[in-house]
Amino acid sequence: MPHRPELVVFDVNETLTDLSPLRDRLESVSAPRHLLDSWFAATLRDGFALTSVGAYADFADVAKAALRTALAGLGAGFADEAKREEAVAEVLSGFPALDVHPDVPAGLRRLHGAGVRLVTLTNGSAELSRGAFERAGVLDLFERRLSVSEPRRWKPAPEPYLWAVGECGVPADRAALIAVHPWDTDGAARAGLTSAWIDRSGTPFPAVFLSPDVTGPDLPAVVEALLALDQA
Structure with missing residues (x-):
């Protein structure tokens, strides 16, 4: 049973930053x-x-x-x-010139204000997102910005998720992963994290993957669903 997370791990490309x-x-x-x-x-x-x-x-x-x-x-x-x-x-x-999606700052601030720790975990370069977060005024909400370059395994292999939560000193079942990619939420779920899917485009979730624990059409909706989970 998923718990309200102590730590939320964010995917970056497409989840937080807009590639369009x-x-x-x-x-x-x-x-x-x-x-x-x-x-x-x-x-x-x-x-x-x-x-x-x-x-x-x-x-x-x-x-x-x-x-x-x-x-x-x-x-x-x-x-x-x-x-x-x-x-x-x-x-x-x-x-480096990409910006965050419009729904991102409010969702991040809501989580941070609720006392949840925030980190990013990207298959790309952690440093590339700095400008986007600075321009949105949310850089200081993240305690760490992590990359798969450390474990040298791309998500959705289990190692990056487990490495990230280990670096933060949080058990996997007390952390959540938020992403727009079904393969990412599936990988996180298989590694023991709570999985949260942002469905900005209104598309069906692929049935071949493990269903996410929470879903929503934007980041604030997903955040509220995570915060509503049992704290036990």
Whole structure:
């Protein structure tokens, strides 16, 4: 039975930060806006694949490789290697400029005000999110910003979740993971954390994954559901 968490671990990309401005970056290099979806999915796929065979690469390196492949697949416009590399650099330079979703600050402040400890755990670089959190005025709400670069295993492998809660000195069953990704909530649940899913797009939760303990259409709704759980 899930408990009201002492610690909430947040995914970052798409959960807290809005990736949609990267569509403008793609368009600026003459790539289609919709390429963001398949590129980001390919980045996750390749990171997961490396983890599954006991290997590791940083998010930035995996994202670069996946974007090079995606751009090359667009045809003659990206046949020139130098042009591809310029486009890759331009698109990736947009990550530090991303902002948080509009619903994020209120949800974070509600949790923090309720005495719940907050940390992030990202498959990407922990430092990339600093600007987004500073601009939103929420950086100081997080006691730590963690990355899978330490355990060198991408989520949803169990090691990153268990490492994160261990670093914070909290048992897994007294922590929760909030994410928009069903694979992430599933991984956290299998590692023993309470799982919380933000469904901003109103899509069905994939039946192949463990159902999340709480769900909501935005972060404040998910926060209230977590705070309503039994404290025993």
